[in-house]
Amino acid sequence: MENPNTLNHLLALEGLSKETVTSILDHAVGFKEVSKRRIKKVPPLRGVTVVLFFIENSTRTRISFEVAAKRLSADTLNFSASTSSLSKGETLLDTAKNLMAMQPDIIVMRHFAPGAAKFLSERIPAGIVNAGDGPHAHPTQALLDMYTMRERKGRLEGLEVAIVGDIAHSRVARSNIHGLLTMGAKVRLAGPRTMLPTMIDRFPVSVHDRIEPAIEGADVVMMLRIQKERMGKDLFPSDREYARVFGLDSQKLKLAKPDCLVMHPGPMNRGVEITPEVADSTQSVILEQVENGVAVRMAVLFMVARHLGVSEE
Amino acid sequence: MMVTVMRTRIVNCQIFDPATGGDAFPGWVEFENGVITAVGKGQAPAPSAGAEITDIDGQGFTLAPSFVDMYANFCEPGYEYRETVASGSRAAASGGYTAVCLRPDTDPIIQRSDVVRFLLERGVFANMVDIFPIGALSMNMEGQTMAEIGEMAAAGARLVGEGNTFVKRTGFLRRCMEYAGNFGLVVMLTNEDPSLAEGPCHEGFMSTSRGLKCTPVQAEEIAVARHIALAELTGTPTHLVKISSAAGVRLIRDARARGINITASVSIHNLALNEDANAGYDAMTKVWPPLRAEEDRLALLAALEDGTIDIVVSDHDPHVIEGKEVEFDLATVGASSIELTFGVLNTLVERGELKFATVIRALATAPRKIMHLDGGVISAGMPADLVLLDRKAVRKVCGAELVSQGVNTPFDGTDLAGCPVMTFRRGRMTFAA
Numbered sequence: 001m002e003n004p005n006t007l008n009h010l011l012a013l014e015g016l017s018k019e020t021v022t023s024i025l026d027h028a029v030g031f032k033e034v035s036k037r038r039i040k041k042v043p044p045l046r047g048v049t050v051v052l053f054f055i056e057n058s059t060r061t062r063i064s065f066e067v068a069a070k071r072l073s074a075d076t077l078n079f080s081a082s083t084s085s086l087s088k089g090e091t092l093l094d095t096a097k098n099l100m101a102m103q104p105d106i107i108v109m110r111h112f113a114p115g116a117a118k119f120l121s122e123r124i125p126a127g128i129v130n131a132g133d134g135p136h137a138h139p140t141q142a143l144l145d146m147y148t149m150r151e152r153k154g155r156l157e158g159l160e161v162a163i164v165g166d167i168a169h170s171r172v173a174r175s176n177i178h179g180l181l182t183m184g185a186k187v188r189l190a191g192p193r194t195m196l197p198t199m200i201d202r203f204p205v206s207v208h209d210r211i212e213p214a215i216e217g218a219d220v221v222m223m224l225r226i227q228k229e230r231m232g233k234d235l236f237p238s239d240r241e242y243a244r245v246f247g248l249d250s251q252k253l254k255l256a257k258p259d260c261l262v263m264h265p266g267p268m269n270r271g272v273e274i275t276p277e278v279a280d281s282t283q284s285v286i287l288e289q290v291e292n293g294v295a296v297r298m299a300v301l302f303m304v305a306r307h308l309g310v311s312e313e
Numbered sequence: 314m315m316v317t318v319m320r321t322r323i324v325n326c327q328i329f330d331p332a333t334g335g336d337a338f339p340g341w342v343e344f345e346n347g348v349i350t351a352v353g354k355g356q357a358p359a360p361s362a363g364a365e366i367t368d369i370d371g372q373g374f375t376l377a378p379s380f381v382d383m384y385a386n387f388c389e390p391g392y393e394y395r396e397t398v399a400s401g402s403r404a405a406a407s408g409g410y411t412a413v414c415l416r417p418d419t420d421p422i423i424q425r426s427d428v429v430r431f432l433l434e435r436g437v438f439a440n441m442v443d444i445f446p447i448g449a450l451s452m453n454m455e456g457q458t459m460a461e462i463g464e465m466a467a468a469g470a471r472l473v474g475e476g477n478t479f480v481k482r483t484g485f486l487r488r489c490m491e492y493a494g495n496f497g498l499v500v501m502l503t504n505e506d507p508s509l510a511e512g513p514c515h516e517g518f519m520s521t522s523r524g525l526k527c528t529p530v531q532a533e534e535i536a537v538a539r540h541i542a543l544a545e546l547t548g549t550p551t552h553l554v555k556i557s558s559a560a561g562v563r564l565i566r567d568a569r570a571r572g573i574n575i576t577a578s579v580s581i582h583n584l585a586l587n588e589d590a591n592a593g594y595d596a597m598t599k600v601w602p603p604l605r606a607e608e609d610r611l612a613l614l615a616a617l618e619d620g621t622i623d624i625v626v627s628d629h630d631p632h633v634i635e636g637k638e639v640e641f642d643l644a645t646v647g648a649s650s651i652e653l654t655f656g657v658l659n660t661l662v663e664r665g666e667l668k669f670a671t672v673i674r675a676l677a678t679a680p681r682k683i684m685h686l687d688g689g690v691i692s693a694g695m696p697a698d699l700v701l702l703d704r705k706a707v708r709k710v711c712g713a714e715l716v717s718q719g720v721n722t723p724f725d726g727t728d729l730a731g732c733p734v735m736t737f738r739r740g741r742m743t744f745a746a
Contacts, residue, residue: 014522091639113640114524115594134642136524174524198529199518 006307009121009128010300012137013178021182025147027299028292034071035294044312045074048305049104054080054131055092055111060266060290061131061141065108068297074305077104092116096124105310106301109133127304135169140300141265142175144293146183148285149220151292152261157184162214162256164190164246165224165273166235168197172265173224177203190214191224192246194235211246218256222263223248223273239272249275253283261285319365320345321740323701324357326371330378331670331678332690337375344697347739351693371701374734377673378689379411379698381680383472383501383578384554384626385651387413389435390428391420396631396718398432401651402441404717406743408627408652409676409700409733412686413442414501417449418476424449424460426468433469441743445684447472447501450489456480459489466496471684474501474554477601479536481507487543494549499683501552504536504561505602513646515603519588526642528603534560541568544575552683553577556622557602559612566621576683577621579613580628581650581657582723584667586610590723596637596644597712598723600628614661618671623679625658625672627651631719649712649719657724659704659731669704697740704731 004019013021034042050069054062062078069076079099092111099107106127109117114136121128132138150156161180167173167189180187187205189196190213201207208214215221226242236242243249253260262274262284270276279286305311321344327337330352341357343350343366360366387401396404405413415432417423423432429446436444448465452458454475462473473493480486480502493500505528512526520527537553541564544551556562556577565577582600587607590598598604616622630647637644650657654676661667681689688696712725736744 091635093638111640113642116640118594119640134524168521171524174522197521198516198527199521202518202521 005303007127007300007303008307009117010139010304011117011121011128011130013139013142013175013182014137016182018182021143021146021179024143024296024299024303025150027302028147028295031298031302032292032295034298035291040071041073042071043073044302045069045072045305046312048074048106048310049077049102050074050106050108050301051077051079051099051104053096053099053107053109054078055109055116056081056132058110058131061110064290064293065131065297068294069301071294072298072301074301077102092120093123096120100124100126105308106304127308129300129304132171135171135174137175138171139175139179140293140297141172142179143300144289144296145176145222145263145265146179147292147296148263148289149261152285153219156180159185159219160188160217161185161220161222162188162190162218163222163224164211164214164248166195166226167191167200167224168195169227170224176222177205181205188214188218190246192236211248211252212255215248215252215260216255218260220261220263221248221253221256222265225265225267226269226273228269239269243272247273247275248278250277250281253278259283263289266290320350321367321369322357323369323371323376323699326701327375328352328691329375329669329673330691331673332692334670342376342691342699344740347697347741349691349693349695349697352691369735373703375702375704376691377700377702378677378691379700379736379738380409380654380676381412381684381686382410382627382629382651382654383414383552383624383680383683384416384580385413385629386416386418386631386647388631389419390431395633398435398444399439400718401629401631402436402439402444404629404649404652404715406441406736406738407716407733409655409702409736410651411442411698411736411738411743412445413651414445414447414472416476417447417474418454418478422449422454423447423465424452424454426461426464429465429468429470442738445472446470447474447476449473450475450480450486450493450500454478456482456485459492462489462493462498463496466498470498472499472501475503477503479503479505479507483539483543487547490543490547490549490551494547499550499552501554502540503554504533504540504556506532506535509535513599513601513603514591515588515605517588517606519592523592523594525591530558530560530605530609533558533602534564537561537564541565541573541575544568545573548574551575555580555583555602555626555628556613557583557605558609562612562616562621566616569621576623578624578626579617579622580626581654582628582648583610584613584617584625585657585661586723594641595723596639596641597648597721597725599641599644599646600648600723601646614666617675618668623675623683625654625675627654629717631717632721634720637721647721648723649715649717649721652716653710653722653724653729655702656708656729656732660729663730697737699737700733701735702731703734706730706732708732
């Protein structure tokens with residue numbers, strides 16, 4: 001039986017129960033308050049070592065996890081690809097085993113290969129938190145997105161959430177699909193057909209090749225980052241064209257509900273997938289997402305530590 | 314003067330002779346000097362005076378013609394840390410094989426007569442299976458300059474092909490096929506348009522949900538269509554290696570109905586597994602062509618039953634563990650399979666997905682027909698290339714305990730029903746369990 005108050009790992013949202021997701025979000029409510037104190041620190045992860053194992057570059061996710069761990073009084077250790085022996089040809093498993101020699105309790109891992117977090121979770125005795133594995137999953141991002149929606153809307157059940165952009169290459173989209181469906185929200189996906197993966201409609205979601213029908217009457221519009229390196233290659237011709245057809249501007253936003261939230265996992269390409277006007281509007285909760293990310297990651301680290309029996313209540 | 318005759322008999326077994334087409338019958342087989350001398354039903358008669366006969370008790374087992382693998386990698390020369398002709402031959406014999414065709418992508422590539430001769434000699438030295446090197450079509454398999462196909466044929470090659478590599482220039486491939494036809498060679502072509510191929514998995518719901526790089530069925534469909542068209546244009550006997558999709562099957566069925574000179578194979582992986590095998594990111598399941606949707610797998614089984622697909626290949630491709638104990642994206646492609654082929658197929662028979670007669674046709678009769686080899690039937694005068702099979706024994710596969718040097722198998726830990734218990738190559742026992 002899954003205990004909704006603990007996590008052995010957090011590899012993906014797929015398969016997590018509604019009770020567990022709710023429990024993570026509820027724990028995060030308490031932890032969010034910590035960040036508003038003068039002394040932004042609580043003791044439950046005292047003596048716990050958290051390794052931030054980032055094989056793929058990341059700034060904001062890594063910093064968010066680091067802040068989360070430190071505010072729980074954990075010791076953090078940074079390990080990134082550019083400084084590591086991985087660039088010298090050591091395998092992931094050997095590197096991880098070397099890390100284990102330092103007795104970490106939790107490994108927060110970002111990697112370019114889908115399944116990498118699962119791979120490690122099956123081979124080393126630490127709690128693994130997936131901070132993004134290729135296009136597969138980014139569970140804490142989806143959790144902080146859901147936290148933000150729930151905080152603003154008071155519920156997740158029945159919300160109409162549009163996710164727009166490069167669905168095919170997006171771990172954020174995949175994790176949100178699983179998380180939102182588990183929580184009873186309705187998911188609409190939109191993007192150019194070159195960015196909608198095969199059989200995505202097998203998920204109980206609606207799929208659109210234009211942004212307008214996806215955001216019409218929506219409670220939340222989540223814009224995905226367009227990776228500029230894909231521009232002008234096979235998937236779309238130019239950022240100008242993308243902005244006009246698939247970008248979110250205030251005109252298109254009028255199709256959504258008047259109190260529709262605008263979200264973005266960052267980093268944004270202003271003027272491409274989202275106009276500055278919309279990004280900075282009162283409907284935008286993009287910076288709240290970042291703030292909530294710390295609280296949600298505190299909750300996740302705490303629940304993994306609790307499963308390991310190393311947390312203080 | 315009494316002449317002592319040394320003969321071997323396999324007695325008390327069930328004989329499955331593809332030539333009779335029917336069920337197995339209880340009986341015995343006698344052979345001498347590598348040739349079958351007598352086949353009988355029921356109890357074997359007492360030996361006549363002066364004959365020295367060794368009887369092998371085949372009680373509970375089925376005797377069939379030995380197997381021929383048309384697509385395997387023994388990694389020699391160049392990659393002997395993965396497999397050698399000697400170790401691969403031992404693994405093949407334990408899988409019931411007496412002949413194996415080897416992929417050209419060794420180092421050096423099989424592209425000149427010297428490498429062909431080297432491999433034939435290594436095969437003789439190992440003395441377990443007949444080795445059939447598949448010569449490359451182009452020098453360095455770059456698709457630019459034709460390899461010395463005639464010289465390789467003269468050295469003993471019967472097959473040519475570019476391994477898992479796609480010949481990009483269709484016009485060049487046409488000329489290679491025409492030229493190979495001159496020497497009576499069979500051209501073996503794998504089927505994937507690389508410009509559509511983005512990854513090792515099947516493009517479908519599994520790859521979408523797991524975020525895995527993938528390749529659509531159409532990459533195979535386009536290549537199969539091209540190869541059928543070239544077979545028609547050139548008239549050269551063409552073997553389409555490792556078909557993986559229902560679309561490929563449909564094109565082949567249509568082409569054969571039109572009388573085009575093509576044959577086709579499927580690997581055991583595509584027959585036994587589907588895309589769901591990749592869902593756990595286990596690098597052992599990373600094989601090529603991609604493990605496709607269940608409807609593709611069912612179409613392949615049906616195509617094998619009705620003869621649209623002639624044969625099953627092991628696609629034996631041993632790797633060291635270092636190449637597999639890594640992230641799925643970075644792992645090497647392929648599985649060490651030659652000794653598991655029968656068990657995998659017979660497990661499908663036990664599940665009711667294949668007929669036993671189809672398995673024997675696909676492993677023993679059809680490949681000999683494509684390669685114009687003697688045998689494939691159990692009757693007097695035929696080579697004593699035989700395999701004794703236990704069709705019921707269930708054993709758990711353990712990658713680390715394979716006879717092959719390779720340890721990589723997607724079947725690790727699974728139970729397979731049935732296994733070879735003895736293999737005879739021209740009357741000599743090359744394997745006994």
